[in-house]
Amino acid sequence: MPKGFVVIDKERCKGCGLCVAACPFGVLAITSELNPYGYAVAGVIAPEKCTGCAMCAQMCPDVAIEVYRAVKEGV
């Protein structure tokens, strides 16, 4: 079980890519999925690498990312 887990609000996301650039572990990418506003949204491409550091959420200008952390490691 990975240390971190992120939830991206696809309605809020505008596909700016700042989270992708901020994530130190290559967890995120801009996908080809369009939201109702026409933005190609961010998605999780390497969930196993997420540490729950929340750097992505710190940089997100649209408050589109929620970050969760595992209570205990390696459960």
Add this chain to the structure above:
Amino acid sequence: MSVTEVKVPAGYVPVYTKPKSLSEARFTYCPGCHHGIITRLVAEAIDELGIQERTVGIAPVGCAVFLSDFFRCDFVQAAHGRACAVATGIKRANPDLIVFSYQGDGDLAAIGTAETVHAANRGENITVIFVNNQIYGMTGGEMAPTTLPGMRTVTTPEGRDVRTTGYPLRMSEMLAQLDGPSYITRQAVFDVRHVQMAKKAIIKAFKNQIEGKGFSLVEIVAACPTNLRVSPVEGNKWVVEQALKYFPLGDLKVRD
């Protein structure tokens, strides 16, 4: 909301969720706009200080004009540049309220220069969030007093010529010379470390008001990727490589 479609697995606890003083409304800013980060930081500061119920924001004319939709607290939308004057009136009429203005550089440093300078000089007990993106963002990218020398805008297609339009106006340095203000600082949000520093500064600027210390202003050197015509990631680079040359970061005045 699509969030509900994704189930958080058992065994995880939240470490970051949307601040509760923000509403469900999507921000109206462009993708990658630093206004979004700054708006969120103000909400986080309000949450952490537990002042949501007694906070009144003053929205500017500019891309942040719809702030009242984004926040779950009272708001007044001031005439262009007059936010510090409106904040003064509200704070003096009801000193128990926590009053902040949120203004762009066209708003605060061009049409509203006089209101800003005099509110600072009177040491009004208010908090000012000043988003300096070196441009009139909302109206389509015209030159602002803060526009960098040589910077192309729709009204300076050959680049800003300082011989005819002057130099980038450093409001924070000017205000720091006055006796009135208590706290003047310049921050940025181009990376996580600076986002965290900017948040600390915003919290301090609100705390000063709670403690009755007087006028506090946090300038944030920001990027408007749309009018720079660059990607959001390149907008961050622009701040570091260009804007900070004229607008160095750090505290300009701290009175304790």
